[in-house]
Amino acid sequence: KEVIDRLRFLKAEIEDLELKERELDQQKLWLQQSIKNVMDDSINNKFSYVTHEDICNCFNGDTLLAIQAPSGTQLEVPIPEMGQNGQKKYQINLRSHSGPIHVLLINKE
Amino acid sequence: AQECQNLEIEKQRRIERIKQKRAQLQELLLQQIAFKNLVQRNRQNEQQNQGPPAMNSTIQLPFIIINTSRKTVIDCSISSDKFEYLFNFDNTFEIHDDIEVLKRMGMSFGLESGKCSLDDLKLAKSLVPKALEGYITDISTGPSWLNQGLLSNSA
Amino acid sequence: PGLTPRSALLYKFSGSPSKSLKDINNMIRQGEQR
Numbered sequence: 001k002e003v004i005d006r007l008r009f010l011k012a013e014i015e016d017l018e019l020k021e022r023e024l025d026q027q028k029l030w031l032q033q034s035i036k037n038v039m040d041d042s043i044n045n046k047f048s049y050v051t052h053e054d055i056c057n058c059f060n061g062d063t064l065l066a067i068q069a070p071s072g073t074q075l076e077v078p079i080p081e082m083g084q085n086g087q088k089k090y091q092i093n094l095r096s097h098s099g100p101i102h103v104l105l106i107n108k109e
Numbered sequence: 110a111q112e113c114q115n116l117e118i119e120k121q122r123r124i125e126r127i128k129q130k131r132a133q134l135q136e137l138l139l140q141q142i143a144f145k146n147l148v149q150r151n152r153q154n155e156q157q158n159q160g161p162p163a164m165n166s167t168i169q170l171p172f173i174i175i176n177t178s179r180k181t182v183i184d185c186s187i188s189s190d191k192f193e194y195l196f197n198f199d200n201t202f203e204i205h206d207d208i209e210v211l212k213r214m215g216m217s218f219g220l221e222s223g224k225c226s227l228d229d230l231k232l233a234k235s236l237v238p239k240a241l242e243g244y245i246t247d248i249s250t251g252p253s254w255l256n257q258g259l260l261s262n263s264a
Numbered sequence: 265p266g267l268t269p270r271s272a273l274l275y276k277f278s279g280s281p282s283k284s285l286k287d288i289n290n291m292i293r294q295g296e297q298r
Contacts, residue, residue: 003110010116017123020258024130027241031137034238038144039170047151048144049167050210055174058213062176063183065196066168071278075173075204077288078272080295090198090292092175093272100191104168107179136282171278173285203289204275206282 052106064106070099128255135248135255138237139221142245143211144170145236146218170207177202223251 038044055064067075073096083089094101147170155161177183181200187193205213212221218229225233230249234242247254273291275284 003113006113007116010113010120014116014120014123017120017127017259021123021127021130024127024134028130028134028137031134031141031238031241035137035141035144038141044144044148047148047155048170049151050147050170050207050214051162051167053166054214055168055210058210059174059176061179063179063181065175065183066172067175068169068172069277073277075275075277076272077204077275077291080201080292087199088295090201090295092194092196092198092202092204094194094196096192101194102191103185103194173275173277201292201295203292204285206285208282209285 055106066104066106067094067101068104069094069101070096072096072098073101124259127259131255134244135221138241138244138248139212139217140208142218142220142233142236143208143216146216146232147211147214150216172207174205174207174210175202176205220245220248223249225249 039048055066073094076093076095078091078093080088080090161167175196177198178200181198181202184197186195211217218225218233220230220233230245233249234245237245247257273284273288274280275288
């Protein structure tokens with residue numbers, strides 16, 4: 001009897017979880033559409049920028065490279081490896097197929 | 110008993126998937142709040158300053174930021190058409206997208222870290238679709254909301 | 265260049281989730297610790 005009760009309870013729980021998951025899927029699609037509408041809005045687009053000051057205040061004192069690139073541009077980071085002089089080398093490759101990439105060096109100074 | 114065991118496993122899988130989907134929904138909500146808040150801030154600034162900031166002092170979204178120590182030596186090769194860049198750094202770096210930068214600027218009212226004031230909570234709610242406002246309250250309570258209503262199931 | 269192909273982590277503009285960048289940052293950080 002106990003196992004049969006447990007089975008019934010589990011089935012009810014799984015049904016409840018299924019409903020929760022379906023609701024989340026629906027809300028995610030809806031929110032993605034809402035975000036797209038907001039970002040595509042021409043007025044919002046006019047005000048969708050940050051100032052260099054904004055960025056410098058977020059990364060105190062570092063050297064910053066701001067990169068703007070067309071959708072689909074690929075950024076590739078190989079696993080760091082040891083260079084000939086025993087120093088680690090860190091690399092970033094940027095590859096676009098649909099338009100030029102813009103890189104801006106920003107430094108507080 | 111075997112079927113019970115299978116259903117227990119199935120239930121745990123679903124609970125994990127729901128947590129992931131809640132985390133994704135949270136990320137999207139923070140993105141919408143941060144973006145709308147940025148637009149409002151810039152609009153107000155432009156009204157106060159009677160016009161936009163100097164052209165070469167702003168960066169339009171979307172963008173990514175690479176930050177590295179000021180001491181890092183960066184070697185950069187660029188193709189003539191600017192379709193390809195190769196950067197070599199002699200030190201570590203980090204890469205962040207624009208939403209991460211907006212969060213660091215406080216544009217998502219600190220919701221992601223559970224440090225949101227009541228006033229800001231009200232503001233944040235006004236920036237998302239009404240039907241999703243309840244999630245903002247949940248998110249403001251901190252990461253534990255991802256388990257909310259699921260632990261009872263697992264019990 | 266060694267025989268084993270160097271693997272790399274990728275991020276696609278307006279295509280990959282922020283998590284991909286977090287994975288790259290973790291790899292760089294681990295590379296440093298290693």
